[in-house]
Amino acid sequence: MFGYEEIGLNFAxxxxxxxTVLLLLAAYSYYVxxxxxxxxxxxxxxxxxxxxxxxxxxxxxxxxxxxxxxTKKITLEPVNLIFIDNSSSINIDDETNRPExxxxxxxxxxxxxxxxxxxxxxxxxxxxxxxxDSLAEIDFTDGVTNITEIFNTLDDDETNFASIVIIxxxxxxxxxxxxxxxxxxxxxxxxxxxxxTTRRNDVEVSKVLFNDIVYAETPTSIIAAIQNxxxxxxxxSVSLFENNLKIEEQxxxxxxxxxxxxxFSYTPKTSGEKKLSVLITNLSDEFTYANNKKIFxxxxxxxxxxxxxxxxxxxxxxxxxxxxxxxxxxxxxxxxTQISSDKFVEDINYSLVDSADLLFLVGFPGENTTDELLNxxxxxxxEEKMPYFISFSPQTNIEKIAQMQSELPFSFNQPLRSYREVxxxxxxxxxxxxxxxxxxxxxxxxxxxxxxVFQPSINFTSKPGSKILSTVKVNNNAINIPLIVxxxxxxxxxxxxxxxxxxxxxxxxARKNLNLFDSFILNCVKWLNTPEEQDRISVxxxxxxxxxxxxxxxxxxxxxxxxxxxxxADIKVxxxxxxxxxxxxxxxxxxxxxxxxxxxxxxxDFVFHAEIFRERMLLGKDEGNFNIGEIEIxxxxxxxxxxxxxxxxSETGGNYYTAEKYEELFNRLAExxxxxxxxxxxxxxxxxxxxxxxxxxxxxxxxxxxxxxxRMGML
Numbered sequence: 001m002f003g004y005e006e007i008g009l010n011f012a013x014x015x016x017x018x019x020t021v022l023l024l025l026a027a028y029s030y031y032v033x034x035x036x037x038x039x040x041x042x043x044x045x046x047x048x049x050x051x052x053x054x055x056x057x058x059x060x061x062x063x064x065x066x067x068x069x070x071t072k073k074i075t076l077e078p079v080n081l082i083f084i085d086n087s088s089s090i091n092i093d094d095e096t097n098r099p100e101x102x103x104x105x106x107x108x109x110x111x112x113x114x115x116x117x118x119x120x121x122x123x124x125x126x127x128x129x130x131x132x133d134s135l136a137e138i139d140f141t142d143g144v145t146n147i148t149e150i151f152n153t154l155d156d157d158e159t160n161f162a163s164i165v166i167i168x169x170x171x172x173x174x175x176x177x178x179x180x181x182x183x184x185x186x187x188x189x190x191x192x193x194x195x196x197t198t199r200r201n202d203v204e205v206s207k208v209l210f211n212d213i214v215y216a217e218t219p220t221s222i223i224a225a226i227q228n229x230x231x232x233x234x235x236x237s238v239s240l241f242e243n244n245l246k247i248e249e250q251x252x253x254x255x256x257x258x259x260x261x262x263x264f265s266y267t268p269k270t271s272g273e274k275k276l277s278v279l280i281t282n283l284s285d286e287f288t289y290a291n292n293k294k295i296f297x298x299x300x301x302x303x304x305x306x307x308x309x310x311x312x313x314x315x316x317x318x319x320x321x322x323x324x325x326x327x328x329x330x331x332x333x334x335x336x337t338q339i340s341s342d343k344f345v346e347d348i349n350y351s352l353v354d355s356a357d358l359l360f361l362v363g364f365p366g367e368n369t370t371d372e373l374l375n376x377x378x379x380x381x382x383e384e385k386m387p388y389f390i391s392f393s394p395q396t397n398i399e400k401i402a403q404m405q406s407e408l409p410f411s412f413n414q415p416l417r418s419y420r421e422v423x424x425x426x427x428x429x430x431x432x433x434x435x436x437x438x439x440x441x442x443x444x445x446x447x448x449x450x451x452x453v454f455q456p457s458i459n460f461t462s463k464p465g466s467k468i469l470s471t472v473k474v475n476n477n478a479i480n481i482p483l484i485v486x487x488x489x490x491x492x493x494x495x496x497x498x499x500x501x502x503x504x505x506x507x508x509x510a511r512k513n514l515n516l517f518d519s520f521i522l523n524c525v526k527w528l529n530t531p532e533e534q535d536r537i538s539v540x541x542x543x544x545x546x547x548x549x550x551x552x553x554x555x556x557x558x559x560x561x562x563x564x565x566x567x568x569a570d571i572k573v574x575x576x577x578x579x580x581x582x583x584x585x586x587x588x589x590x591x592x593x594x595x596x597x598x599x600x601x602x603x604x605d606f607v608f609h610a611e612i613f614r615e616r617m618l619l620g621k622d623e624g625n626f627n628i629g630e631i632e633i634x635x636x637x638x639x640x641x642x643x644x645x646x647x648x649x650s651e652t653g654g655n656y657y658t659a660e661k662y663e664e665l666f667n668r669l670a671e672x673x674x675x676x677x678x679x680x681x682x683x684x685x686x687x688x689x690x691x692x693x694x695x696x697x698x699x700x701x702x703x704x705x706x707x708x709x710x711r712m713g714m715l
Contacts, residue, residue: 007069094287151178168194310359312365
């Protein structure tokens with residue numbers, strides 16, 4: 001009807017209600033005109049009733065929110081989407097003349113009327129449209145290759161695309177593996193490989209193994225993997241640099257196996273973020289020198305973390321926790337274990353408590369704990385905001401621990417009468433919590449299968465601001481009583497294990513070659529020692545090494561002291577190089593997240609400093625660095641990724657073609673265009689209830705009724 005598939009009138013409430021209202025309005029109008037002065041004829045009376053009913057209905061119908069829907073069927077013309085790799089790797093000279101090859105293929109596809117309608121796009125840093133008139137002007141200057149972004153752009157595209165053609169060398173340097181995203185496409189992907197699959201004679205730093213967090217004045221190992229082809233027996237120098245300062249140099253003979261490791265010892269002198277690089281001297285006849293250098297960054301902390309263990313008495317828990325802590329060479333572990341009121345296993349030195357970075361309270365306070373030591377601990381926790389770990393044991397004195405209750409992440413109000421055997425019951429919402437992680441993937445299962453431990457028969461409850469990681473189960477029955485609780489509130493961090501004999505967790509998991517117990521203890525140290533500001537405020541670049549011409553992306557996450565997202569922050573980011581200074585504005589993306597971009601036309605090392613304000617009050621600061629252009633990531637791998645291009649095509653029902661033989665592609669595209677049709681129903685709504693014309697109609701009907709009444713001599 002009128003070119004529409006369907007025309008419908010919809011209401012917010014069932015139509016029966018409207019019919020009922022209409023009948024009531026008609027009855028009311030009839031009642032009004034049942035007797036008239038002067039008397040009028042039935043046709044005139046009928047007309048007035050109709051006018052009054054319609055006028056009232058026009059007003060009442062607004063409350064039913066009427067909407068007229070017009071549905072039209074349209075046919076979408078099928079389109080072939082052709083994506084052209086615009087990254088700088090297309091400029092690699094591998095004797096296949098990549099740039100001209102790409103342009104010739106694109107031109108042939110553009111000029112062919114046989115394949116139907118086609119749309120062209122460039123991809124690299126991002127995906128953008130390309131007119132057919134601009135094909136000859138493609139410059140291949142994008143700094144990265146992001147193939148996955150092709151498929152991301154199709155998610156919200158309503159075009160009836162019949163097929164996808166990708167012209168590329170397949171060497172993606174940004175984003176995830178595109179095969180995962182392509183596997184869900186409803187259309188085939190055809191790929192045309194650009195470049196040579198032959199591995200050329202070359203030497204490269206393929207990988208560097210290192211700890212991203214190290215400590216000043218503490219040696220750490222850095223291992224570089226060196227690969228070569230065609231240079232076995234050649235001598236090269238491999239050097240480790242901190243910024244531009246050479247730390248160590250080694251001369252090696254390249255192996256016949258084609259791969260070997262070079263180990264460096266690195267001892268940072270000062271704290272802060274350090275830019276390190278491994279560099280191989282260039283050899284003549286190498287295909288490319290772009291992969292002779294690998295840049296990476298390490299975070300150097302000022303010194304080792306000082307951990308103080310306080311034991312209410314000697315216990316197996318204390319021994320196992322102490323051994324776990326000492327397994328980390330980045331920790332300095334001291335302890336005070338009380339035997340009697342004036343006697344300790346170690347030499348008494350309360351100053352170690354004050355100088356510690358964090359405390360482990362194992363069965364502390366105990367029966368013999370003095371008020372002096374308990375006051376020292378309370379002062380450090382409450383006033384100095386020293387983070388701490390606390391666990392119970394049969395020797396724990398409940399009355400003394402009650403004195404610390406204002407600082408504990410849990411509360412209780414019962415005297416200790418006995419102990420119960422409990423097992424962990426990890427909350428599913430916490431299965432990815434960093435404290436519970438260990439080397440095996442079955443985190444929840446491994447925790448829930450741990451042997452029973454002894455928990456005081458007290459009704460523990462978590463305090464506001466605390467997070468329960470695990471409740472307990474007794475005889476395999478889950479009970480809503482916390483076992484592992486953490487708290488991060490007002491700059492104070494704590495972890496509580498509300499049980500003793502947790503050494504059993506170590507024994508059972510040791511038989512299964514699980515590092516669960518040690519990982520838990522060391523994860524607690526990491527979490528407790530995380531700076532409060534670092535947890536609340538983070539301003540980073542999307543990556544550390546950018547190619548020339550690539551857009552720099554800044555990402556920020558801002559929270560207040562209660563870790564609530566801050567959406568009204570003012571973030572000032574200042575960037576400086578050896579020559580220039582820049583500034584970038586960060587825009588609010590919602591939920592405490594901010595983003596900003598900057599395009600720089602120079603290369604080298606850059607440092608940025610960010611200050612975060614809210615209502616002119618400084619919330620915090622962050623800083624970092626990044627590099628542009630020192631390594632051309634697009635030139636590191638000069639070989640076409642045949643495997644990826646072939647897999648993309650086969651997984652989606654398409655075909656892979658070489659740059660020399662792709663004529664069959666024209667036939668495939670023509671067949672697909674003929675058999676691909678798509679109809680779409682487009683619905684447009686006209687909202688009547690908010691239209692001012694309803695008011696105009698109501699006024700007009702009342703006006704006509706009034707006019708007729710006057711002409712008929714009625715009041």
